[in-house]
Structure formats: structure tokens, C-alpha cells
Amino acid sequence: MQSDPKPVLHATGISKFFPGVIALDDVELQLYPGEVHALLGENGAGKSTLIKCLTGAYPRDAGVIMLDGAEINPKDPLSSQAAGIGTVYQEVNLLSNLSVAENLFLGRQPRRFGMIDQRRMLRDSKDILAQYGLSIDPAQLLSSYSIAIQQIVAIARAVELSGKVLILDEPTASLDREEVELMFSVIRRLTARGLAVVFITHFLDQVLAICDRATILRNGCVVGTRKLAEVTQTEIVTLMLGRQLEAATHHHERRETGDVLLSLRGFGKRGAIEPFDLDIHTGEVVGMAGLLGSGRTETCNAIFGAQPADQGEARLRGSPLRISTPREAIRNRIALCPEDRKTEGIVGDLSVRENIILSLQARQGWYRPLPRAKIEEIAQSYVKALDIRLANLDTPIRLLSGGNQQKALLARWLATEPQLLILDEPTRGIDVGAHAEIIALIERLRTQGMALLVASSEMEELVAYSTKIVVLRDRRQVGALTGDDISPNAIIRAIAAEEEPRA
Amino acid sequence: MIRSTLRRVTPQLIILALILALNMVMFPGFFHVEVHNGRLFGNLIDVLNRGAPVALLSVGMTLVIATRGIDLSVGAVMAISGAVAASVITGGASWIVAVLAALGAGALCGLWNGVLVAVLRIQPIVATLVLMVAGRGIAQLLTEGAILTFNDPGLVRLGGGTILSLPTPIWIWIGVAALVGLVVRRSALGLLIEATGINERSARLAGINARVLLIAVYLVAGLCAALAGVVVAADIRGADANNAGLWMELDAILAVVIGGTSLLGGRFSITASLLGALIIQSVNSAILMSGMAVEFNLVIKAVIIITILVIQSPRVRHWIYLLRASSGPGPMPRQPASRTPKIEEGRP
């Protein structure tokens, strides 16, 4: 860590008001060259808003931004980029119908005789991506790659554009362990070059691993800036939440599960997931572990009918079941809370209230509208139960902070009272407090007799709530763990076991 | 419910009021309404009456645009349905059969569009272009190139008759709009349509039957166009395959846009689209009455669109919001007085 006396970026008195919300109140942020600075806070604390004010994506309502000792007034992200502040926003913000190379070079394509020099662009893209350990074909459409790779492309683009400050808003939310390590090494290389990096995340272990200092926000105010070498994780959490987090106690009373709810035999989809067998009982949480691209999402989608299975059979409570659309799944009280909330989950312009009751209403049919009072009751109760932070229920859901959007989507599916709830990365982007609440919620739903299938990249989390864990690799089920066998190490071993003979 | 609708259509109401006021200044008799032979006459009645086709089209077009689609074929469908009604009635059938046949033709056209868009996943602008081009040809085949005239009093009444002193077309468009509006807003259809228009993928995954919904909105658009075609044919007592509904799809789209429904789909308001249709008709009749060249009509329309779009642009809305916030009682109770906004300040 550097204690260079001159900050590269110094923002003071930053305030931002939205109708009914004080998103930022007199916030100060200092960044020194070569440091990785964590920006921490609960969902809705104002982290993303602060970033957007610094880059000019939002006009700020008050405050001064000094970059290298000179005041800057970015009117839009382009001008802050030109000044040297590069940003990767929380939601991937690239154009998925352009190629990887075009995304990397958008707006600054290399030219030759006035024409875009495709060959050079592809070659340069390859070089750039190689620095990130990616050997993908930059001529392919961005959308043909996973979110993780899209995220790395976004980071590469921001790094290429920025000279002084790089801001990463939850960049690791959709990366697996190896990719996180890869990114850390990239970050370290960048800070060695003197770049200041702002790192927003809800993974505190990552904060402790890579960050030098942290600024903690609560309800739009700075509650402290700390050197991470001098504080404990508990202190940080207490600062963030304004209260102490009860230690997560997952006493594994592995009680008897109920009857078989869903039984899959030779179930699979060509090109997406190899045929597999799986029984899910009532009162059971089946965890799904595996690296990115191992087929977790594909498994969820096949069961839910989003990418319907084309082989094998399924039985629901013993009777044959054919699911070829999400509607059929929902009619059978199967719910899926998808991984990519922006494109597959939220309906951005609709209010939070409408988003919460959407699936319930769709199942009821258009001719049987839910009564207003009922809608209000459902929405209110879930906002309360899941502690969704919002100005009011009429707020369009896209204006909620990322974590609160996630909770609202969870509410949508809980409102349909499913018998099987499939959760694909349910805690992505959720703060430590809410993280513990969601784990508790999963446990509660299980004891109430719901069956759950949960895909997650977080081993500790899977261990905390799963009664059984299936491990996937290369779109195949390669193992299952039950009872006392379940531990993070066992999962990692199961994932790796298959790898060794091949290597 | 009514309050929120009112708030939603305020810009359109203001513009309509402005244009009507302008009309009154230019033509003092504009608001004069008198009764002749039990029928109301006057410029205002005329606007409501002449505006019927575009108003009818805008009802269906609003739903289509709300799903992020567009229907370019409605003008051609008007020609088809007019031709069908005329040929059925000249074939000796009753006017009711003629109207039903015309509606059937409109429904078929709508279904065709809907299947192209929802099942074959062809982009709406291209899918409906097919029928826009082919439809007029079909209508010409039906009328064998001539203007097919008729005199059946029942059918003629739909264009030129009166009910309770008001011209029938006014009743027709108000009735259709009220019916569609009620069905859409009293049921959950409106919500499901909006969800599909905003994010079809999310909507499908939430269990909405987007395919059927899409087909349904094109079907409604076809039915509305068929009714408009019947009204126009009844008005001139004949089916003119070349000119009936010509370019009217553009007026209908314009009405929806003036009504503030985004071409990117999502939130829609049928009431606002109807006001849009009336705005267009008021401008048309003002220009007709002033004796100006009809070409001015296009320029003036363009000016109006620009004005409305500017008022509705998010940036201008934000300015209006800031203006309100800095004058009246601020929306931020905790905002300290000493901290003045520095947004507009440039670099020293």
C-alpha cells in the first residue's frame, strides 16, 4: 500500500437526490495511486450511485471532484473516460450483438485509408485478451460467450480506455474462483502501473485479499474509511450494517426428507446437458456445484422448460410430466429465479409491485386479474419479509439497487407458492446481511416442506443449506455428496477429481 | 385510476386545447354547434366525425406498439375490408352480413400478421410491410379495379347516419375504444402486454404466453382497421381500393406517438392515443378551413410532433423536475439550504 501524499482522485461533498430518496449525502472519497480501494455497503447504500456521479453518468446535485489536483466536471461517462476514469458498471453494458473485438474497440476502431482495419482490430483484440488469460475468438459475437467472459471483456475495455482510475462495480459477481484469481492478478498488475482501482463487491474475503483501504457507506452517508490491515472483518460488517451480524450458525440437523417430488431419469438436452438422474424430495435442498459453464444453468433451464429437455423422462409426484415451456412448469408449481436478472428477470419499466405479482398473475390468466387489495398485500408482505429497500412500490424496478432487484425477483417466485423452487445463483450481488437472511429463508422454506434446487458458485453457502449436493463438470453430473460428506473441500475435490485423469 | 389517467394525458390535453383555441381565434365560428333535422352540425362535430378512422386505427395500433411492434398494414386492411363489404352487399346480402364479412377479413389479416411476428419471429416492420404492399392489390382484385358503389341504407348509415343526433362514426370509435380500453385495463391484459413489450424474455420466463398475446394484438389491430374501412366505405358509399386508407397507417402511428406511447414498447395509454388522433384531425381541419395548400398540413404536423417529442424527452422532463424542485417546496426534506446544486457549472 502506498501512502503517497497526493490523492489521484478526491471527491468531496458529493450529494445525489432522487424523488423520495437521498441516495448520497455529503460523501467524500479519496483515492491514492497504486491502491485498491474497496467501496462497501448494504444493498441500496449508494455505491453504484456514487460511481455514476463520479463518472458523470448521473448529474450530481452537489460536490466537487478533483482529479490530479484539478477540478473535473464530467458530463457523461465518455468525458470522464477521456479524463482517465474507466468504469465497468454492475450490469454488463456492452453491445451483445457486436463482436468481441468491436466491443473492445467501439468508438476508437483502428483505421486504414479511412476504413476500419478489421485485421488489425482482431489482432490487437487477441493480444489484449491474452493479457487476461482469455484465448477466445474476438470475431465471434459477444453474446455467444458467458457472462463471465463478457465481464472480462468489459474490464479489458475499461482498462484500455482509462489511464488513472479504474472503477469496478461488482466485477466478480459472476466469476468463479480461478477467474477471480485471474482478475486479481490483472488488478495487481494495473496498480503496479500506478492505477488507482475502486472495487465494489459483497465478497468480504475478496476485499481482504486484494484491497488496501475501504470506504464504507450506509444509507448514502460515509460511515468510515479504514485501512484494511488494521480492522477485522467483523468490524467492517458492523460498520456496513450498523449492527452486529449474528454468526451464521448452520447446525446441520439433517432430518428425514419427505417423499420424492420430482424424479428425473436420463433427463438431458443435447448440446446443453448430458442425461442425468436426479430425485428431489419435499423438504430437501439439492445444491448444484460446479465451475462456470459446467451446466448448472442449463440444468435449471431444462427442468423449468426454458430450454426444454429433449431426452429422458420426468415424474412429478409419481405421474409423468412433460415440460416444454416455463408456463407449464409454473402451472405445475415449479419456479425458477434466473441467473441473469437484467435480461431474464426484471421487467425494468414496470413497478416493483407489478414485478412481484407478474408470475402469479400470468398463472391466473389474463381474465382473472388479482384484486388490488390482494396485490397490495402480497407486495407489501414480501417487501417486508425480504427487507427490500425502495422509495415506494410504484418505483420502476430498474431504479432499485442491484441487490434489491434480486430480492424483488425472489418475491415474484415466492408469491407463486411453488412446490419446487429452482434458484440459479440466488445470492449474487446481495449484501452480507441479506446474504445471511436468504440462507435462513432457504432453510425456512425447506422446513416448511418446499423442495429447492439451488445452483451456486459459493461453496460455503451450498454447504450451509444443502441436504444433498450434485457436482457438475463439463455439462455432466460427476458426483453427489450427502449428509456428513458435504464440506467445501469435498466439493472442490469432486470438481477436481474428474480433471486429473484427463490432464 | 381516473386521476392517474388524467395525469398521464395532461400533455396531450394541453396540446389539443391549444390547437382548438388557435382554431377558435382563426375561425370564430369553430365552436359553433347547431341542430339541423335532428343532427348536430359544426366544426367540432366534424373533427370528431372525420377523426373516426384514425381514432379506430390508433386503438389497435396502441396495443401493437405496446408490445414493441408496429403494424404498417392497417391502411391496406381498410381497403380490403371496404372492398369485402361492398362486394358482399352488391351481391345481395344484408348489411349485417357485409359488416361481419369485412370484420372477418380484417381478423384474417390480423392473424396473418400475428403469425408472422409471433410464430415465425419476423420483425414486425417487415412482416406487416408484406400485407401493406399486397393488401391493396388484393382489394383491387376484389373490386376489379373499379370503385364498387352501393346504396344499402343499413350500410350507408354506418358512415353517414346519426344516433341521438351524433354521427354514427363517433359512436363507433368511442364504443370500440371504451370496449378495448375496459377489457385491457379491467383484466390483466394491459399488464401482460406491457411486460411483453418491455422485456419479452423476462415476460416469457415469468409465465406469460407472449406468443398468443402477440397474435391477439395484431388481431385486434386488424379488426379495428376493418371497422375503419367499413366506416370510410359507408361514408363515400363505395369501396375505392386505390385510395381508401391510403397512408392512414402513418397517421395512426403518429397518433400513438403523440399519445406518448414509446415505439420501444411498454407503458401505453389508449386514451392518449385517441387524443393524438383528435389532435391530428384538428390540425387537418384547420388547414382545410384556412384554405392553405394541403401541403402545409405535413409541415405543421411535423412541427407538432417535434414539439411533443421534445416535451416528452427524458432530458426535458428532468429539467422540468429540477425547475419544480428549485421553485416550489423542495421534494427533499433533508436537503440543506447551504448546499446549492452545482450541476450546470462549467470548469473554471
Ligand SMILES: Nc1ncnc2c1ncn2[C@@H]1O[C@H](COP(=O)(O)OP(=O)(O)OP(=O)(O)O)[C@@H](O)[C@H]1O
Ligand atoms: N435513477 C434512480 N431513481 C431513483 N432512485 C434511484 C435511482 N438510482 C438509484 N436509486 C436509489 O438510490 C439508492 C442507492 O442505490 P445504489 O444503486 O447506489 O445502491 P448500491 O449501493 O449500489 O446497492 P447494491 O449493492 O444493491 O448494488 C437506492 O435506494 C436506489 O433505489
Ligand SMILES: [Mg+2]
Ligand atoms: Mg450497485
